[in-house]
Each structure stands twice: as structure tokens, then as C-alpha cells.
Amino acid sequence: MQTEALVPLALPRGQKLRCELCLAPATVRCGGCAVTYYCDVEHQNADWASAHEKICPLLIPLRTAPPFYNSEKERKHGREQKISREKFLAELTQTIAQNFLLEGKHESAIPAALHSLKFSISVHGSDSVELVPAFLILAEASLGLGHLPQGEEYLSQAHWIILKNPQSSSATQSKLHRNLGLLYAAKGNFEESLRHLANDIYYASCAFGTNSVAVSGGYFHMANVFFRQNRMDVADSLYSEVVDIWHQHFCHLIDLRYQTLMTPAEINMLSEETESPEETLDEKEKAEATQMLSAILDLREQSARPQRAKIAKAVQAQAMLHYLTRDLQKAHECVTKVRQLMKQLPKHEPDRPFRRLIKLMQGRPVYGK
Structure with missing residues (x-):
């Protein structure tokens, strides 16, 4: 530098x-x-x-300073070029900031998000709904660093813009309410936190469907609030809902892969290049699934009365996640753990997704990330 x-x-x-x-x-x-x-x-x-x-x-x-233009046509072209560059930089820096958040690097996300905000303001104006993603990234990064007043200020800005733009998408409103829920949870205002997380679930369901993985985050954070209130039955029920959503999603992806395999030769031909984008997890989903399933599994295993069936389902979901993210070594470790847990369960046979996962894994070599 x-x-x-x-x-x-x-x-x-x-x-x-x-x-x-x-x-x-x-x-x-x-x-x-x-x-x-x-x-x-x-x-x-x-x-x-x-x-x-x-x-x-x-x-x-x-x-x-811009060059001297000889005509209005040239000046118009110059303005259009400037706007195009700023739009590109707004999107690029937003992506950079979002990737830092996925890696848990909250401090590194802030400068990139500030750039995105500035470019978005230059292109769209100070009251445009296009500014909301940058404000939400800044809020999430601030909350992650424990800077609650700053995070609250960014969320207030985002909330005000959404109120002035009723056409804001349900997906955007879901993200806003999730961050507000996390803010109030950090402040110890559990009632207000649960209200916003319920709104998060509602808007995410409207945008993506009630069983979408986009809804799981609201359930997960709501369960965490109930856990902090020592309302264990409600928390456990919500954690189970999170595991069910991810398990169902992974089963669908495993089925898609299995259906393409008609012979052992085709199993061996399975490669990264043959998979379509619709069949893969994006980086955000990978990070969220890893965080949620790991946290839930830790709580399940540390419980005074561990429920082996629920632990087995969470571990099976992890096995599918590791397979889908191409960490075959961890996937095999989880499969072994599921089999051990199943031996301790009365009349519990492997379900079809688990059998298909094993067959898929048998067609590929074991390797780590």
C-alpha cells in the first residue's frame, strides 16, 4: 500500500x-x-x-475534474458513465461488506458498507430504499462489535426510509426486523425483541414461503431469546423448527443429486461443474446453516437430559450440509455419529434421505476442504 x-x-x-x-x-x-x-x-x-x-x-x-465536453450529447454521456461507475461500485462494495459479515469480520465490513452507502446516495438520493441494504449491513456489523448506539442509529435510518417507501419488499422488511430483534435482545428488552422477530418471520414467510430457510433465522433468534428467559420448552420447540427447516431443505438438495444418478458410473462422474446454481447452497446459506446447527447441537448435547432422536436429526442435517459443501471428511464423521446414535434408539431405521446421502458419498472419494 x-x-x-x-x-x-x-x-x-x-x-x-x-x-x-x-x-x-x-x-x-x-x-x-x-x-x-x-x-x-x-x-x-x-x-x-x-x-x-x-x-x-x-x-x-x-x-x-471531468474533461471539457464540446456538446450536450457528450456531457450527457459523461453523466451516464459516472452514474454507471457509481452503481457498479455501490454493488461491489456492498458485496464485499456482506462477505465480511459472513466471515464474522464485522470491523472489516464497516468501511466497505460506508462506501456502498455513499455511492448509493450519489446515485439514488438520500431517501431512496436502495440505501437500506447498506444501512442494515452497517447496523449488523455494529451490533456484532457490541456498538449498540451506533447500530441503533443505522437501524433508525433504515426504518425511516422504509416507512417513507411503503413499496419496500418483504425481504427487506424481514432483514430490518431481524436486526431490530437482535438489537433489543442485546439491550435486554426481550418483549420488544420477540415482537420484531415475529415480524421478521412474517415478512420472510411472505417473501420466500413458510418453510424457506430464509425463515429459519427468525425462529433461531427467537429461540435464543426464550432460552435467555429460561423458557426452555418454547425454546426447544423453536430450535426443533429450525432443524426441521434445514433438514427438509438439505433433503431436497440430496434428492436432486440422487435423481441424476442412474448408474455407479454416473456417480463417479458427479463433479462441481455438472451442478446447476439451483442445486447449490449460496455462501449466506452455508454460513447461517453452520452457525444455527452447530449452536443447536451444542445445546442439545449439553442438556441434562439429552434427547438422542433430536440430536441424531441435527447431526444428520450437518452430514448433509458437509456433503453439499464438499467436506466429505466431516460428512463421514457425522454419518458415523448418526449411526451410533441410531443404535441407541428403539426401532429407528435410517430414513430415505440418509440412505441416499450414504449412497452418494460412496460414489465420491473422501477429502477435506
């Missing part, structure tokens, strides 16, 4: 430059693009590690 310290910066009278991240007076400039400024090297390094390294040269045409 190139940096150029400018203390003080040589600026025309009356011109002030602000930090890209915090808007404090700038003292440092990026030596790569020379059009991005920071209050100190710490903020410059944070931005570089988050998004700036990927967008550094792309900022130059946006932040330098």
Missing part, C-alpha cells in the same frame, strides 16, 4: 478535505489514487484492508 502524509495538506483557501471513514479533517492521502483522504494512517489501513485495495483505481475518474 502506498501512503503519502500531508500534514498539513496543501489546499486552496477555503477547501477542506475529510476522512473517508469518519469525516474528521484529513491529514493523510492514498498514494495510489491520490483522491482519497483520511484523518490518520489507522483509518487508511482499515479502509485499505476492507475495500479500498479493490476499488482504488476506480475512484480516480469519479473524483477528478
Whole structure:
């Protein structure tokens, strides 16, 4: 990374430059693009590690003086190019920020999300519903870092925009209410948290269907609230609902793979290139399924009265998840564990998805990630 310290910066009278991240007076400039400024090297390094390294040269045409245009047609084309670049950067930095969230890197997500917010404002205006995703990422990252007041401020901004835009999608409203539910849970206001999580489940069901994995997060976080209230029966029921949703989803994906296999030769031909996007888990689903199933399984196994049938179902869901994410070694470990648990259950035979999973695994070598 190139940096150029400018203390003080040589600026025309009356011109002030602000930090890209915090808007404090700038003292440092990026030596790569020379059009991005920071209050100190710490903020410059944070931005570089988050998004700036990927967008550094792309900022130059946006932040330098435009060329002289000879006609209105050229000026219009120049404006359209600028908007197109800003839209691309808004989407790119939003994706970068979302990926950091999936990895649990909340601090790294914030600079990228701030970039996305700025570009979205430039393209769509300060009251547009297109700003909501960036605000929600900023809120989720802030809550993940324990910065509740900042997270609450971002959620207030998102909520206000949605109230002014009644056409906001059910999917967007689901994400808003989930984050509000997490905020109030962190503040200890369980009643308000449950209200928002119930809204999350409602809007996610409207957008994706009642049995969609998109609904599972609302049930999972609601179960966590009941668990903290020591309302164990309700929490256990909701955790079971989460496992059922993921188990059903994985069974569907396993069935799709199994139906394509007619002979052992075709099993051996199964490869990453032959799978269609509809048959795979996206990164968000992988991260959420891993988090939820691992947490539920830990609670099940640590219970004073472990219920082996429920543990077996959660482990079977994990086995399918590992198979679908191509971690065959862990999938085999889970299959072995399920078989051991089944031996302790009266009259419990492997179900069809489990038998199909085993057959699929027999056609592929064992390997780790």
C-alpha cells in the first residue's frame, strides 16, 4: 500500500478535505489514487484492508475534474458513465461488506458498507430504499462489535426510509426486523425483541414461503431469546423448527443429486461443474446453516437430559450440509455419529434421505476442504 502524509495538506483557501471513514479533517492521502483522504494512517489501513485495495483505481475518474465536453450529447454521456461507475461500485462494495459479515469480520465490513452507502446516495438520493441494504449491513456489523448506539442509529435510518417507501419488499422488511430483534435482545428488552422477530418471520414467510430457510433465522433468534428467559420448552420447540427447516431443505438438495444418478458410473462422474446454481447452497446459506446447527447441537448435547432422536436429526442435517459443501471428511464423521446414535434408539431405521446421502458419498472419494 502506498501512503503519502500531508500534514498539513496543501489546499486552496477555503477547501477542506475529510476522512473517508469518519469525516474528521484529513491529514493523510492514498498514494495510489491520490483522491482519497483520511484523518490518520489507522483509518487508511482499515479502509485499505476492507475495500479500498479493490476499488482504488476506480475512484480516480469519479473524483477528478471531468474533461471539457464540446456538446450536450457528450456531457450527457459523461453523466451516464459516472452514474454507471457509481452503481457498479455501490454493488461491489456492498458485496464485499456482506462477505465480511459472513466471515464474522464485522470491523472489516464497516468501511466497505460506508462506501456502498455513499455511492448509493450519489446515485439514488438520500431517501431512496436502495440505501437500506447498506444501512442494515452497517447496523449488523455494529451490533456484532457490541456498538449498540451506533447500530441503533443505522437501524433508525433504515426504518425511516422504509416507512417513507411503503413499496419496500418483504425481504427487506424481514432483514430490518431481524436486526431490530437482535438489537433489543442485546439491550435486554426481550418483549420488544420477540415482537420484531415475529415480524421478521412474517415478512420472510411472505417473501420466500413458510418453510424457506430464509425463515429459519427468525425462529433461531427467537429461540435464543426464550432460552435467555429460561423458557426452555418454547425454546426447544423453536430450535426443533429450525432443524426441521434445514433438514427438509438439505433433503431436497440430496434428492436432486440422487435423481441424476442412474448408474455407479454416473456417480463417479458427479463433479462441481455438472451442478446447476439451483442445486447449490449460496455462501449466506452455508454460513447461517453452520452457525444455527452447530449452536443447536451444542445445546442439545449439553442438556441434562439429552434427547438422542433430536440430536441424531441435527447431526444428520450437518452430514448433509458437509456433503453439499464438499467436506466429505466431516460428512463421514457425522454419518458415523448418526449411526451410533441410531443404535441407541428403539426401532429407528435410517430414513430415505440418509440412505441416499450414504449412497452418494460412496460414489465420491473422501477429502477435506
